[in-house]
Amino acid sequence: MTYRFALKRLALAATLAFGPALAFAQADKPVKIGVTTAIQLQIGRDTRDGAQLAIDEINAKGGVLGRKLSMVVADETEDPEKGISAIKKLTGDEKVDVLVGGYTSGVVLAQVPHIAASKTIYLNVGAASPAINAKVKQDYETNKYIFRVGPINSLHLARSQVGYMTGFLKGELGLKKIAVVGESAKWVQDLLPVLKKGATEGGLEVVMAETFDTGTTNFSPLLSKIKNSGAEYLLVILSHASSDVFAKQWYDARIPVPYGGIDVKSQDADFFQRVGGKSIGEVATNFIVRAPLSPRTIPFLDAFKQHYNREPVYTGNGAYDAVYTYAEAVTRAKSFDTNAVIKELEKTDMPVTVGRLQFDENHDVKAGPGLVNVLFAQWQEGGKRVIVWPKELRTGSYILPPWLK
Incomplete structure (x- = not known):
C-alpha cells in the first residue's frame, strides 16, 4: 500500500467517522x-x-x-x-x-x-x-x-406624493397653490424634480421650492417665506432634520398654511405627545398604521x-x-x-x-395596487392617526389646524 493511498484511506475513514457529527454541529x-x-x-x-x-x-x-x-x-x-x-x-x-x-x-x-x-x-x-x-x-x-x-424607493415616494397632491389636495380639497420644502440630502434631490413636474402637470402651481440644511434649528425665515408665498398647502420632505422643532415653530407662529408630506420622525408613535400636540393637522406619509x-x-x-x-x-x-x-x-x-x-x-x-x-429586476420592492403602497395619515386630537389618502383605505375625515377652521 502506497503512502498516498494510505492517507486517502485515513481521510475517508475520518469522514465516515466524524461526518455525521460535523453535520449535526x-x-x-x-x-x-x-x-x-x-x-x-x-x-x-x-x-x-x-x-x-x-x-x-x-x-x-x-x-x-x-x-x-x-x-x-x-x-x-x-x-x-x-x-x-x-x-x-x-x-x-x-x-x-x-x-x-x-x-x-x-x-x-x-x-x-x-x-x-x-x-x-x-x-x-x-x-x-x-x-x-x-x-x-x-x-x-x-x-x-x-x-x-x-x-x-424615493421615485415611488415622489409619485405617491404627486397622487396625494393632485388626487387629494386638488381633487378633493380644491387647492391650487403649493410650496415644497425639503432638507438637503441625496434622497430629496431624487424627489424634488419629480414632485415639481408632477404637480405642474397635474394642474397645481408650485409657488415655492427650496431646500435647507439638515442642522437648521430656526425655521422662522423659511416659515415667513412660505406664509408670504401665497401657498395654500406646504409639502415637506424631512428625515434627518428636526421635525419636532419644525412642528412647534409652525404651530406657535400660527402659519396659515397646512402641511404634510414625507416627515420621517413624525411617524414615531410618540411624536404628537413629544411636540405637545403641535403637529395637529399634519399629514405624514406612512407605511403602516392600524388598518x-x-x-x-x-x-x-x-x-x-x-x-x-x-x-x-x-x-x-x-x-x-x-x-x-x-x-x-x-x-x-x-x-x-x-x-x-x-x-x-x-x-x-x-x-x-x-x-x-x-422584487423587481433591481431587487427593489415593487409598489402599486395590490403590492406595497404609501399611506397619508393625519395627526388629530389626542394623538389619533387617521388615514386620509388613498381614498380606498381612508379611516377618517381630514381636518384643518385649529386656527384655520
Whole structure:
C-alpha cells in the first residue's frame, strides 16, 4: 500500500467517522442575523426590535430547516465611515449569514461595496434612494446580494406624493397653490424634480421650492417665506432634520398654511405627545398604521405593542418582514447557500405587514395596487392617526389646524 493511498484511506475513514457529527454541529449552529442600524434613533431601535420579534416567532415554530435564529447588532449611526465599520464587524468578525438594516441612503451607498465584497445578502429596510438598487442591474454578479424590502424607493415616494397632491389636495380639497420644502440630502434631490413636474402637470402651481440644511434649528425665515408665498398647502420632505422643532415653530407662529408630506420622525408613535400636540393637522406619509393592509398587519402591530409597549415606525415592520422573507426563501431553497437563497428571494411573492412583497429586476420592492403602497395619515386630537389618502383605505375625515377652521 502506497503512502498516498494510505492517507486517502485515513481521510475517508475520518469522514465516515466524524461526518455525521460535523453535520449535526452545523445543523445545531444558530443562523446569525446581522442588524446594522442607527440604534440611537427610534428608526434603529424599531429595526432591532422588529427583527427580534420575527426571530422569536420563527424560533418558537422550530426555526428554519431545523436551525434556530440569533441576532447581532452593530450601530452604524448616521455616518458613512461608522456604517462601513458596522458592516465589517458583522460580516468579518461575527460572520453573519444575512444582513438586515439601513436608514440613511448616503450610509448605505457607502456600505454597498463592502457588502458586495463580503458576499452577504443584505435586506435594506430603511434607505430610500433608488441609486442603491440600481447597482444590482448595473453589475448583477457583484451586487446581487442587495435587496430592498422597504420602504419603497424615493421615485415611488415622489409619485405617491404627486397622487396625494393632485388626487387629494386638488381633487378633493380644491387647492391650487403649493410650496415644497425639503432638507438637503441625496434622497430629496431624487424627489424634488419629480414632485415639481408632477404637480405642474397635474394642474397645481408650485409657488415655492427650496431646500435647507439638515442642522437648521430656526425655521422662522423659511416659515415667513412660505406664509408670504401665497401657498395654500406646504409639502415637506424631512428625515434627518428636526421635525419636532419644525412642528412647534409652525404651530406657535400660527402659519396659515397646512402641511404634510414625507416627515420621517413624525411617524414615531410618540411624536404628537413629544411636540405637545403641535403637529395637529399634519399629514405624514406612512407605511403602516392600524388598518387591514394585509392579513399580517394587525397581528404584527398587536405583537409589537405587547412586547415593547409602543407602536413601531416603518423600519420595525420592515425588519420583521425582512427576517420572514429570508426565512421563507431559505425554506424554499432547502438550503442556506447564498446563491440558492438569492434565486428564491428573486421569486418572492408573499403577504407582508404592509401589503404584498415582490422584487423587481433591481431587487427593489415593487409598489402599486395590490403590492406595497404609501399611506397619508393625519395627526388629530389626542394623538389619533387617521388615514386620509388613498381614498380606498381612508379611516377618517381630514381636518384643518385649529386656527384655520
